[in-house]
Amino acid sequence: MKNVIFAGVGGQGVILASKILMQVAMNAGYDVKESEVHGMAQRGGSVDCHVRYDTKVYSPLIEKGTADFVMAFELLEAMRKLEYLSPQGMLIVNRFKVNPAPVEAGLAKYPEDIESWLCSNVPRCHVIDTTQALKEAGSGRALNIVMLGVLSNFLEFDQKAWEQAIRQSVKEKFVDMNVRAFNIGKNIRT
Secondary structure: OEEEEEEEEOOOOHHHHHHHHHHHHHHOOOEEEEEEEOOOHHHOOEEEEEEEEEOOOOOOOOOOOOEEEEEEOOHHHHHHHHHHEEEEEEEEEEOOOOOOHHHHOOOOOOOOOHHHHHHHHOOOEEEEOOHHHHHHHOOHHHHHHHHHHHHHOOOOOOHHHHHHHHHHHOOHHHHHHHHHHHHHHHOOOO
């Protein structure tokens, strides 16, 4: 059983990233279950998706302490989902900060030491700086696909399978840009 959690904020493409992973796994013949939370997504609120695949999956929800991967598209979201990561699991987090509403309103400060805390306390933590990758991809909206490219290095699916799933999941006019973003992410060294 593989358990993957995607976490970010509204507008980062968290749900599409989970849908592409689901498509890759289904195309490979796995039973796949997914659960998503996106209540305040349109306002920049937290969004997370649980994706589970195996020969048979009975529940879409990943229990705390059992995620093989937590894919966080933003630093604070990594902290919010960290309790789901298994002791042997891998955290892949984008070095990007999105100020939550209380910070924007001046009622709180964004924690300064998240990245160093994660690197010191999570044995398999990979912090990714996607700034250059997004410039190369030609769109800041490709963050989710760049992050999928990074994740693909740790999963069993080959390049062709990922490209097929991208083609099945995005509008035709965005396929080439998304495949390029995926390949850029795949080549980021962790």
